Amino acid sequence: MTIKKKLYICFVVACLLGIMAGCSDNNALPSETNLPDSETPPDIPTQEGSLPTVSNVLPDKGTTLKKYDNYAEAYLNILKENKLTMTNTQLSDSQKNMGLDIGDGEIAVVDVLGNETPELLYIYTDANISNSIEIYTYTEQEGAKSVFDSELYTAVGGEGNYCVFLTRDRDLMLYYSYSGAYSFYGFWPIIPKIEPENVDPKEPSLNNDDCDAAQLYFSLDHENKEAKTYKQYGKDVPKEQFHKAANDMMGNISQVIFQGPVLGDYGLRLYKDQDFWKDVPPFEANNMTYDEAVAWLEAQIGNQ
Numbered sequence: 001m002t003i004k005k006k007l008y009i010c011f012v013v014a015c016l017l018g019i020m021a022g023c024s025d026n027n028a029l030p031s032e033t034n035l036p037d038s039e040t041p042p043d044i045p046t047q048e049g050s051l052p053t054v055s056n057v058l059p060d061k062g063t064t065l066k067k068y069d070n071y072a073e074a075y076l077n078i079l080k081e082n083k084l085t086m087t088n089t090q091l092s093d094s095q096k097n098m099g100l101d102i103g104d105g106e107i108a109v110v111d112v113l114g115n116e117t118p119e120l121l122y123i124y125t126d127a128n129i130s131n132s133i134e135i136y137t138y139t140e141q142e143g144a145k146s147v148f149d150s151e152l153y154t155a156v157g158g159e160g161n162y163c164v165f166l167t168r169d170r171d172l173m174l175y176y177s178y179s180g181a182y183s184f185y186g187f188w189p190i191i192p193k194i195e196p197e198n199v200d201p202k203e204p205s206l207n208n209d210d211c212d213a214a215q216l217y218f219s220l221d222h223e224n225k226e227a228k229t230y231k232q233y234g235k236d237v238p239k240e241q242f243h244k245a246a247n248d249m250m251g252n253i254s255q256v257i258f259q260g261p262v263l264g265d266y267g268l269r270l271y272k273d274q275d276f277w278k279d280v281p282p283f284e285a286n287n288m289t290y291d292e293a294v295a296w297l298e299a300q301i302g303n304q
Contacts (some may be wrong), residue, residue, distance in 0.1 A: 072300035074144035075109065075120040078136060079294055085124040087290050098155035099261030100125050105290030108257050109297070112172045113137060113192065120144070121164075121287075123152070123258055130154040133164060133258065135192055147192035152176070153261055161270045164190070164258040165283075173215075173249075177273055185274060186217035186231075187249055216246055246276045256283035 084090055086105050106123040112135070113119060120136040135148035152162045152174075163175040177185030211217040212234035221227040230242035237245075262268050271282045288296060 071138035107293040184219040186214035
């Protein structure tokens with residue numbers, strides 16, 4: 001190889017080495033940057049007002065995304081999720097005239113379990129063309145949960161009346177009457193499903209098959225006017241004893257929560273029902289409209 005070729009090769013190698021050295025300097029990492037040992041990037045600590053990490057967003061199975069710190073927040077959420085069924089929003093004029101009219105809402109927040117925390121009670125309409133009552137209670141451990149849900153009034157098949165009230169002993173009661181081919185009425189205790197969960201308490205049932213669950217129960221077969229039944233705590237009693245107990249029950253009412261339905265020119269038919277309802281001045285139901293309940297609960301949040 002000639003000296004001229006050797007000099008040319010050395011010159012090319014020197015140029016290549018210079019280019020490689022320049023690239024290395026441009027891509028050098030800052031001295032203060034340390035790469036983690038593993039390939040998984042570390043969690044970014046969150047600050048107030050920033051987005052939480054994914055592990056904080058996904059709840060465990062059986063939990064909810066938001067834990068309410070007090071009953072007012074929890075009940076307020078329930079109302080907002082169920083507004084459509086708590087008012088006349090979804091009802092037609094014909095359905096209102098059938099007795100399903102609940103106006104702008106019938107909602108109460110009152111202690112009916114004696115646990116010093118008020119329960120949420122409300123009337124709602126459903127696809128079965130009926131009015132039902134649902135009751136929620138609240139604990140810090142479990143949040144808000146439904147402990148009672150029962151149909152009160154159906155707008156087909158016959159006429160019906162109901163009244164949900166508290167006695168002077170703070171017992172929650174239901175009066176219900178039905179007038180059709182087979183008529184009956186009575187007083188049922190409303191017993192929410194509370195612990196232990198393996199116990200299945202009797203709920204007020206609005207049919208004559210559960211007459212034994214009523215504190216007082218009367219039935220009449222219209223085809224046989226003599227076939228009258230008077231029961232007290234599931235046992236047959238004389239007519240006189242039944243009516244005395246019914247009048248005593250009426251005198252023990254301390255607060256009416258819900259009553260209805262109101263039908264056209266008939267008004268509130270409850271007080272045209274049995275003799276012991278006709279003998280008392282009409283009660284004023286102690287409940288709130290949807291907007292009133294929302295405003296009241298919002299005001300309670302800061303007081304808890």
